[in-house]
Amino acid sequence: MNQQPTTTPRLQVDNLTVRFGGLTALDDVTFSVRPGEVVALIGPNGAGKTTVFNAICNLLRYDGRIRIDGAPIPRGTSRLGRHGVARTLQGLGLFPSMTALENVLVPIASGPNARAAALAQLTELDLGRVAARRVAELSYPDRKRVALARALVTDPSLMLLDEPAGGLGSDDIAALTSTIREIAQSGRSVLLVEHHVDFVMGLADRIFVLDFGRLIAAGTPAEVRANPKVEEAYLGVPAGSEPWEATGNTARATLGASS
Numbered sequence: 001m002n003q004q005p006t007t008t009p010r011l012q013v014d015n016l017t018v019r020f021g022g023l024t025a026l027d028d029v030t031f032s033v034r035p036g037e038v039v040a041l042i043g044p045n046g047a048g049k050t051t052v053f054n055a056i057c058n059l060l061r062y063d064g065r066i067r068i069d070g071a072p073i074p075r076g077t078s079r080l081g082r083h084g085v086a087r088t089l090q091g092l093g094l095f096p097s098m099t100a101l102e103n104v105l106v107p108i109a110s111g112p113n114a115r116a117a118a119l120a121q122l123t124e125l126d127l128g129r130v131a132a133r134r135v136a137e138l139s140y141p142d143r144k145r146v147a148l149a150r151a152l153v154t155d156p157s158l159m160l161l162d163e164p165a166g167g168l169g170s171d172d173i174a175a176l177t178s179t180i181r182e183i184a185q186s187g188r189s190v191l192l193v194e195h196h197v198d199f200v201m202g203l204a205d206r207i208f209v210l211d212f213g214r215l216i217a218a219g220t221p222a223e224v225r226a227n228p229k230v231e232e233a234y235l236g237v238p239a240g241s242e243p244w245e246a247t248g249n250t251a252r253a254t255l256g257a258s259s
């Protein structure tokens with residue numbers, strides 16, 4: 001039997017380049033996510049983070065190579081569930097008139113014991129109490145967790161989370177941090193795109209920083225925080241050369257805030 005060596009990354013992205021007409025949205029981006037690892041992609045607005053997700057999900061044309069567990073994703077395959085990939089969307093993409101349970105059933109509806117599996121997944125995320133309620137009636141944090149449950153129920157090996165902390169308060173962010181850690185401890189890999197830099201710094205094993213489509217920094221949270229290129233990207237001016245209030249860019253406040 002052909003056993004995968006443990007060093008094979010769950011996700012390997014090599015030389016990813018995406019152009020939209022004359023705009024190079026991603027320029028030769030290379031990074032990886034190991035099994036059981038939480039990796040964050042951060043960067044200012046328009047840096048190319050969502051475009052990375054869209055390339056992995058085969059939603060656009062790209063140059064370069066994307067492999068999952070060492071195997072290339074066949075081009076034109078938009079249904080990545082069969083490759084062990086699940087994605088949550090910034091806009092959640094839930095069906096508001098359907099119940100939480102019905103939403104979580106969507107990706108597995110045809111499978112045996114689907115209902116029991118969906119309910120178990122909701123219960124695991126502390127959502128058993130709202131399983132029979134319409135999504136439209138739920139609080140925003142609960143909706144976000146339903147979207148996470150819907151991704152998890154497919155038993156993915158790689159989760160792509162698009163701004164999972166967006167719109168959440170500090171208690172919900174703390175709960176989300178624990179949930180994502182548990183997901184990774186179970187062996188799944190997590191790649192997340194996020195603007196909430198404190199959340200990322202407290203959660204990610206490694207961080208990759210994009211700016212204008214280029215990878216400008218990579219490393220542990222401490223390494224990335226200490227990298228002057230990162231501060232410069234968020235500020236839009238060389239680090240230390242201007243008082244940050246003058247830039248009108250509030251990202252600096254989140255970049256430097258946590259201790």
Ligand SMILES: Nc1ncnc2c1ncn2[C@@H]1O[C@H](COP(=O)(O)OP(=O)(O)OP(=O)(O)O)[C@@H](O)[C@H]1O
Pocket residue numbers: 020023025043044045046047048049050051052
């Ligand atoms: N379908 C598209 N057609 C043309 N340009 C696009 C398209 N999608 C993205 N872009 C451009 O590509 C660049 C990267 O966009 P992308 O959405 O990946 O950035 P981002 O880092 O996710 O930004 P944000 O944090 O604001 O969501 C931007 O300049 C954006 O305007």
